[in-house]
Amino acid sequence: xxxxxxxxxxxxxxxxxxxxxxxxxxxxxxxxxxxxxxxxxxxxxxxxxxxxxxxxxxxxxxxxxxxxxxxxxxxxxxxxxxxxxxxxxxxxxxxxxxxxxxxxxxxxxxxxxxxxxxxxxxxxxxxxxxxxxxxxxxxxxxxxxxxxxxxxxxxxxxxxxxxxxxxxxxxxxxxxxxxxxxxxxxxxxxxxxxxxxxxxxxxxxxxxxxxxxxxxxxxxxxxxxxxxxxxxxxxxxxxxxxxxxxxxxxxxxxxxxxxxxxxxxxxxxxxxxxxxxx
Numbered sequence: 001x002x003x004x005x006x007x008x009x010x011x012x013x014x015x016x017x018x019x020x021x022x023x024x025x026x027x028x029x030x031x032x033x034x035x036x037x038x039x040x041x042x043x044x045x046x047x048x049x050x051x052x053x054x055x056x057x058x059x060x061x062x063x064x065x066x067x068x069x070x071x072x073x074x075x076x077x078x079x080x081x082x083x084x085x086x087x088x089x090x091x092x093x094x095x096x097x098x099x100x101x102x103x104x105x106x107x108x109x110x111x112x113x114x115x116x117x118x119x120x121x122x123x124x125x126x127x128x129x130x131x132x133x134x135x136x137x138x139x140x141x142x143x144x145x146x147x148x149x150x151x152x153x154x155x156x157x158x159x160x161x162x163x164x165x166x167x168x169x170x171x172x173x174x175x176x177x178x179x180x181x182x183x184x185x186x187x188x189x190x191x192x193x194x195x196x197x198x199x200x201x202x203x204x205x206x207x208x209x210x211x212x213x214x215x216x217x218x219x220x221x222x223x224x225x226x227x228x229x230x231x232x233x234x235x236x237x238x239x240x241x242x243x244x245x246x247x248x249x250x251x252x253x254x255x256x257x258x259x260x261x262x263x264x265x266x267x268x269x270x271x272x273x274x275x276x277x278x
Contacts, residue, residue, distance in 0.1 A: 003254070005237065005252075005254045005261055008209065008235070008252070009086070009091065011209070012207075013091075014208045015086070015091055015092045015093060015207065015211055016096070016207035016225075016229070017092055017094070017095045018096045018097070018210065018212050018215060019079075019083070019098065019213045019214055020097075020212075020213070020215025020216070020217075020222065020240075022213070022214025022240055022258060023077075023079045023083075023099060023103070023104075024074070024099055025214075026257075026259060027074045027076065028070070028154070029071065029074055029101055030154065044157055044187065044188055045059075045060055050182065050187060051125070051180075055167070057180065058167070058171055059166045060159065061140060061169065062144070062147060062162065062169040064158060065137065065140045066159070066162060067152070068133065068159075069137075071154065071158035072134070072158075074101060075106070076104075076107035077103075078258075078262070078266055079259045081107045081108070082259065082262035082265045082266040083213070083262070084104070084107040085108075085266060087108075087110065087111065093203065094111055094204070094206075095109050096112075096200050096203070096225065097113070098219070099114075100116050100117055100118055100119040100158070101119065102118055113199060113203070115186075115196060115197075115221060116186040117184045118184055119133060119158045119184075119185055120133045121133060122135075122181050122183055122184060124179050124180075124182075125179055125181070125182050126179020126180070127177040127179065129174065133183070136181065139172045144169055144170055147169070157185075207229075207234060209235050209236075209237075210225070210237075212236065212237070212246070213239045213240070213262075214240055214258050215240060216242065216243065216244050217238075218244075226246040236250055237254070238250050238252075239258055239261050239262070240253065240255065241257075242255070
């Protein structure tokens with residue numbers, strides 16, 4: 001007898017998948033919340049604090065200097081690979097991810113909407129120019145010799161768990177215009193770009209079912225797509241350990257390990273995923 005998740009995916013012809021931090025924990029990237037949906041750690045920096053406080057930017061980029069290499073080295077796990085296989089087989093139409101790690105793309109998924117942006121890019125808040133995060137890493141290292149030798153554990157946003165005096169840390173500005181630089185991700189308190197949201201809604205309208213993988217949906221930017229799916233009459237299921245904000249809207253929830261639950265669709269990779277730029 002097939003499990004509910006197997007039957008749900010088998011019935012779908014145009015599956016819309018929304019993924020969250022639980023997809024990447026097996027790749028060594030910590031998640032944010034526990035099984036009860038509560039914060040495991042201090043909430044991430046807000047957009048308002050980052051933009052308004054030089055001390056907050058010093059703290060963020062110092063921690064990012066330490067966390068970026070390990071974040072960049074992270075490799076796709078079975079969950080990413082199974083979802084890529086589902087897409088290659090024509091079962092999965094659109095993959096909308098709340099993650100900023102790019103691991104779905106490294107696993108071979110080609111139609112991915114990065115709802116909250118990508119951490120491997122940096123945006124100038126003055127001229128708008130985007131640049132590679134690794135280029136900024138080299139500038140951070142050059143401007144702050146000795147910081148790379150500090151020891152700290154990796155944190156969910158590619159930064160690190162480090163508490164020290166950040167007052168002497170030098171934060172480089174945009175080479176082109178001198179304005180401040182920000183990771184090209186959506187911070188708490190910042191709006192997701194409208195065109196990105198509209199693209200996701202348009203794709204959802206073409207789907208016949210929605211599957212949530214590894215997300216508690218506690219953040220409204222992801223939860224709203226479940227609301228929209230239910231309003232449109234689409235069945236919605238979740239593969240997630242613990243409570244989700246959408247529990248009352250789901251046709252069922254599977255609390256198994258994501259990679260284990262999706263292993264039926266996991267195909268042997270023809271080659272190893274491309275190495276990250278670090």
